[in-house]
Amino acid sequence: MSEVLQTIVRLSHGGHIRLQVQGSGPVVVLCHESPRSSAALLRLAGHLAQNFTCVMMDTPGFGYSDPLPLAQPEIADFALVVLELVDRLDLGPVPIYGAHTGAAIAVEAAVQSPDSVSAVILDGYAIFNETERDALLAHYLPPFLPTLDGTHVAWLWSRVRDQFTVFPWNQLGDGSRLGYGPPKLDHHHAVVTDFLLAGDAYRAAYAAAFRYNHFEPLERVQRPVFIATREDDMLFEHMERARGLSEHVSLTAMTSDRGEWASTMKRLVSENAGYTLLDARAIIDRASSLQGSKRLIETSAGPVAVRIDGDGSPVVLLHDMPGGSDELRGVAARLGRSHRAVRISLPGVDVYPAAPNTLDTVRDLAAIIAEVIGKLGVQDAPVIAIGASVAIATELPGVSKLIVVDPWTQISAASSDMVPDISPRWDGAHLSAAFWWARDYDLFKPWHDRENQKGRAIGNDLSAERLHNRFRSIVVAGDHGLKMARNLYRCDAAGNLEASGGGIDIVVFDGDPDCDALASWAIGCVGEDHVHRVSRQTVPLAQMLKGLLA
Structure with a gap:
């Protein structure tokens, strides 16, 4: 397996963003879900890296990326960061993969700058109705602040375990129980680690995703959009809400088999690859001029x-x-x-x-x-x-x-x-x-x-x-x-x-x-x-x- 290289680049507004880069070939940009970091993308990158160069960004406020200097950033602000990286590293046009929050960022990037994006591949795309959105904004994102007595530590572990038991995580009951999982212990710990890296900043991108009008960009986008969702994804049922919104939007239902998932994502990336051919080392070298x-x-x-x-x-x-x-x-x-x-x-x-x-x-x-x-x-x-x-x-x-x-x-x-x-x-x-x-x-x-x-x-x-x-x-x-x-x-x-x-x-x-x-x-x-x-x-x-x- 090819080596994963890492760097941190300084954006035009002064904040810093971590990139992980792996592979060789046409470039694909990968955007992760909340509250994870680009570490959550390494599994997919491992499948793609033999044929593609995967550029994985820690969304601002997560992993080792600084939060955006905005009191209430919106998905459009996060999408601008992706587009700035594509532009300053001269990567485009590229397919952009996004999972959950990353999916909203990906499709918004395509709306804002279609010349930078060849296609959008969405691995679970949230389309909440007004009642669901208001409930999530009101209760899903409590502050995560350090305490001297360690109560925030106990809360964090409970929060992550509940996330893999019910959806929403704060509604423990039979009506909210997930029909699959939970994942293994090491996965729980990885989510906790990413949550710790984000701290209270985790709420910004989450809230932006909940406020985002997910219908509207699918109607406006002028690039191919592929919503491909596994049946063990909490957003699986949301996929049908996107049916018929635009001729540019295609839906693909997948089983829970990770082999099928990997091959589907690889096929979609391959069919929509851009023409920029780089390897991980070349991108890291380009990014060296953007250090802070x-x-x-x-x-x-x-x-x-x-x-x-x-x-x-x-x-x-x-x-x-x-x-x-x-x-x-x-x-x-x-x-x-x-x-x-x-x-x-x-x-x-x-x-x-x-x-x-x-x-x-x-x-x-x-x-x-x-x-x-x-x-x-x-x-x-x-x-x-x-x-x-x-x-x-x-x-x-x-x-x-x-x-x-x-x-x-x-x-x-x-x-x-x-x-x-x-x-x-x-x-x-x-x-x-x-x-x-x-x-x-x-x-x-x-x-x-x-x-x-x-x-x-x-x-x-x-x-x-x-x-x-x-x-x-x-x-x-x-x-x-x-x-x-x-x-x-x-x-x-x-x-x-x-x-x-x-x-x-x-x-x-x-x-x-x-x-x-x-x-x-x-x-x-x-x-x-x-x-x-x-x-x-x-x-x-x-x-x-x-x-x-x-």
Whole structure:
């Protein structure tokens, strides 16, 4: 099977969109359903990639795409994003495949710019009547906001399970029960992961699809429209509502057999293929000129997420485990006023699907980070390593200036044995375990030593958003992240620090229960003059880092 390549492009309005691209041949654009990401399209792309180049976009607000900067975006606004990508990458005219919400986006794109679209292939097309639409808008899309008590985590698992039990998901009862399914546990978990990536932004595209007048574009469209729906799709009965609307619209009913589904979609794409012949690499190369501050860097272990703040001299930031680069957003924003703060996610964290399970040692991890640093051209930049990432930073070649912040793992030998099991379970306990790992990390030091007198200094404002970002990173990284955490926790970085010959400062958090012990350890590695105490809060930490970088 051909390789899936990924990139992030910056749109004309300043937002970023993730693309996944696979295959070679005539181009086809694939648009996913809500609340998924382009990860939901990989199965279809795998069937098409031998003959076609599949361009899969995370709809704005989902996956790794930024939400649209609109208070109430409509389907027409999402369609404009697809058309901008087709235009700026010079792909058209192309067939556009869309599933559910993606189907509405696809047909609207054909209405807006028929010269860019050769045909539209709709895998489940919603046509709600007024009563159905009003009920969905009123009850189907409750806010999904982080909480400190984890109630949003329990709600999410229940929401996804109910989605595969009844339609609408919020009407549990015999009259709403689906006549098929549910899918396997790993599929439930994949939907949860995409839901976490979207967060509360999931409501925007969903609501736009519910408000959309699905009849009207089918009457106006001047390109072939193929509505092909499986009998185990909740929108199967909707297909008949489109019968006779236009001579351009064809209907195809399919059984639940996935082989029939794949062959039908392949036939429709083949019969309506455009004339642009490209492979995945060529499209990724074209997209390289559209990069912004949010990027995916290709490495030998898969894509690594990078975020860049500011335009000054570069400084590289590596986050702790558990955690992700979002936790460094506040520090990076302040450093970005005088530097170019480059936040590099550890391999397999903050990007989904996760990197292949080939990173067996800390040295392997360091090699991937060095690869990213090289591709970004910041080899001479100072490095700031937070927490467990000290193990990686001390293995990086040629680092002239290293600042280690809170290397707590170096005096917490038991932590590698306390990493929780987050293997998916039908009762959702894996999400609860991930949440409490993230929450206890903010309250105790180390997180598994849950004694109140050893609690961290957290002030009076434990952030639900920060906690949720860490929880999300744990879930996204999955088993790969657990393995990486255990490796980092077991690593003794003292020898590398002592042998460095200078250029290293260590910062410890005043008020943390391990502050004195960690300071003593740090003095033994780099000397008292290079050990500094500071509050864990963002502003004083950023100010100290700026001073050490000066």
